[in-house]
Amino acid sequence: MRLYIRAMSALVIENLHKSFDGVPAVKGVSFTIHKGEIFGLLGPNGAGKSTTINMIAGVVRLGSGSITAFGYDNQRDYRYTRRMLGVVHQEIVIDNFFTVDQALQLHAGYYGVKDDPAWRQLLIERLGLKPHLDKVMLKLSGGLKRRFMIAKALIHRPKLLLLDEPTAGVDVELRHGLWEFVREINRQGTTILLTTHYLEEAEQMCDRIAIMNHGELIALEETQKLIRRLSNRQLRLWLEEPLLKTPASLEPYAPKLIEDGNVLLLSLPAGEGAGNVLIQLTELGLKIQDVETDQSSLEDVFIHLTGMNGGVNGHHSR
Amino acid sequence: MVTIPDNKYYPWLPFVTLLRKEILRFVRVSTQTLLTPIVTASLYLFIFGATLGERLHVLEGFSYAQFVIPGLIIMGVINNTFANTSSSLFMSRYLGGIVDLLVTPVSPPQFIMAYTLAAMLRGLLVGTVVWLISTLFAELPWESPLLAILMAILASFLFAQFGLIAAIYAHNFDTLSMYSNFLILPLVYLGGVFYPISILPDPWGTFSYLNPLFYLIDGFRHAIIGVGDTSYLIAFGVSFGIAAVLFAWAAWLIGKGYRLRA
Numbered sequence: 001m002r003l004y005i006r007a008m009s010a011l012v013i014e015n016l017h018k019s020f021d022g023v024p025a026v027k028g029v030s031f032t033i034h035k036g037e038i039f040g041l042l043g044p045n046g047a048g049k050s051t052t053i054n055m056i057a058g059v060v061r062l063g064s065g066s067i068t069a070f071g072y073d074n075q076r077d078y079r080y081t082r083r084m085l086g087v088v089h090q091e092i093v094i095d096n097f098f099t100v101d102q103a104l105q106l107h108a109g110y111y112g113v114k115d116d117p118a119w120r121q122l123l124i125e126r127l128g129l130k131p132h133l134d135k136v137m138l139k140l141s142g143g144l145k146r147r148f149m150i151a152k153a154l155i156h157r158p159k160l161l162l163l164d165e166p167t168a169g170v171d172v173e174l175r176h177g178l179w180e181f182v183r184e185i186n187r188q189g190t191t192i193l194l195t196t197h198y199l200e201e202a203e204q205m206c207d208r209i210a211i212m213n214h215g216e217l218i219a220l221e222e223t224q225k226l227i228r229r230l231s232n233r234q235l236r237l238w239l240e241e242p243l244l245k246t247p248a249s250l251e252p253y254a255p256k257l258i259e260d261g262n263v264l265l266l267s268l269p270a271g272e273g274a275g276n277v278l279i280q281l282t283e284l285g286l287k288i289q290d291v292e293t294d295q296s297s298l299e300d301v302f303i304h305l306t307g308m309n310g311g312v313n314g315h316h317s318r
Numbered sequence: 319m320v321t322i323p324d325n326k327y328y329p330w331l332p333f334v335t336l337l338r339k340e341i342l343r344f345v346r347v348s349t350q351t352l353l354t355p356i357v358t359a360s361l362y363l364f365i366f367g368a369t370l371g372e373r374l375h376v377l378e379g380f381s382y383a384q385f386v387i388p389g390l391i392i393m394g395v396i397n398n399t400f401a402n403t404s405s406s407l408f409m410s411r412y413l414g415g416i417v418d419l420l421v422t423p424v425s426p427p428q429f430i431m432a433y434t435l436a437a438m439l440r441g442l443l444v445g446t447v448v449w450l451i452s453t454l455f456a457e458l459p460w461e462s463p464l465l466a467i468l469m470a471i472l473a474s475f476l477f478a479q480f481g482l483i484a485a486i487y488a489h490n491f492d493t494l495s496m497y498s499n500f501l502i503l504p505l506v507y508l509g510g511v512f513y514p515i516s517i518l519p520d521p522w523g524t525f526s527y528l529n530p531l532f533y534l535i536d537g538f539r540h541a542i543i544g545v546g547d548t549s550y551l552i553a554f555g556v557s558f559g560i561a562a563v564l565f566a567w568a569a570w571l572i573g574k575g576y577r578l579r580a
Contacts, residue, residue, distance in 0.1 A: 059417050061580065078423070093414050093418050095415040107422075110335050110418075110419065112329060112332050113326070
């Protein structure tokens with residue numbers, strides 16, 4: 001039996017709801033992931049990201065709404081959708097009966113795919129598991145466990161890979177290696193849905209980003225557009241002559257003088273270019289030596305949207 | 319360079335793989351899963367077959383060893399099928415490994431049958447070895463071998479389902495061991511493994527007919543030695559009925575994902 005892709009969208013989620021013991025965890029979430037993109041689902045702890053991912057994967061029962069992967073309904077056609085999905089869980093799953101190599105072979109079988117030694121070897125090599133093939137999972141370090149979980153999620157060559165915090169607790173070097181590998185898999189045609197607390201990585205990796213908070217989707221846009229639209233750019237102007245007082249007409253830009261009045265800082269509102277303010281400055285007769293703009297990051301957008309302070313989960317991405 | 323070629327989907331492979339994994343699981347820890355129950359049963363055989371048995375007579379025309387061996391065989395089958403499904407599924411739930419299975423295309427019927435068949439294999443394997451060892455102590459008449467095999471298969475199927483149900487409802491290892499220590503063990507011991515319930519004074523004799531395991535034990539022994547406390551039909555019918563109810567129950571729980579999927 002061959003699986004045919006019935007839709008151009010890798011994933012279509014419509015009006016997804018889920019409650020646990022009467023407490024809503026996901027409240028009417030809808031989004032679409034296009035084939036071939038890297039899509040980031042971000043949000044603070046308890047925002048409903050993992051519940052959403054777990055409903056897509058089938059680990060959590062659907063509350064209401066619908067999930068369609070490549071045109072197949074994940075309830076009615078669950079065998080097809082699960083065959084097309086690879087899942088890296090947030091929690092490390094431990095099975096001590098089988099070695100890394102055996103577990104990989106078994107895992108392909110669960111997906112109805114015959115073991116392909118060449119593909120298995122490739123994953124083993126690319127994820128640096130070769131020296132650990134005969135070890136059971138308990139003997140692996142934290143980073144190796146993550147890599148093993150990624151290999152397991154890819155062993156049946158899924159068309160959509162769900163990565164729920166794949167780099168949690170993984171050191172910087174390994175994180176870079178893992179993301180590079182994810183990019184490579186993506187370039188070969190695998191669509192990626194990821195959640196991460198490392199916002200700088202999300203900013204670099206994702207084509208589009210959705211932000212969840214309190215079980216709702218509060219933003220969904222192309223990464224750079226989202227940052228441009230929602231972040232405040234800062235304009236740093238080096239003046240030829242120092243200013244003693246900020247001109248009143250610049251009040252909307254929250255002006256601030258630093259370095260004895262030699263440098264003027266202005267905040268550009270979200271979505272506004274520097275053109276207007278530069279015209280105003282010329283009209284005011286201010287002579288400018290140099291200009292620098294400072295684009296804020298996804299983290300600033302995130303904090304702005306979710307009302308969080310001090311970064312996500314207490315971690316700063318920078 | 320990573321290449322991702324297309325690949326075929328074999329609908330039976332998830333079931334075959336899970337069955338293989340379940341068999342490998344108990345084979346891998348065979349000291350605990352096969353050797354221990356065989357040693358335990360051999361001790362029973364030695365005590366009742368070679369030593370104490372010569373002084374005991376509970377059924378006219380049969381030595382005590384001949385009477386007790388079918389009971390010990392079926393006890394091995396029952397305990398080991400239950401232990402296999404219950405511990406495998408519970409461990410999987412407890413350690414979180416179950417999610418690895420829940421995300422795959424393994425369907426609920428495939429899930430149940432893979433766990434069931436692997437457990438039945440372990441139970442019947444233990445039963446067969448116990449029978450082979452028992453030939454050192456007594457020769458069994460084997461009145462209806464096919465019926466006996468059928469009863470053993472039914473017993474193993476029934477307790478595989480019970481094991482699945484117990485693993486789903488159990489909150490921790492304590493609860494799980496309660497099922498085997500406070501439910502199966504007394505029911506097996508009081509269900510006529512060591513004595514025919516007909517020798518019990520009332521009301522204990524009558525009460526024993528309420529013990530569902532009595533029908534499995536008596537039916538199996540009846541098929542082997544040709545004498546039983548109840549008819550084949552009743553023994554088989556009651557056991558089949560219980561097995562069907564437990565199967566439906568396990569299928570409902572697993573189909574719904576009760577306590578497996580949040």
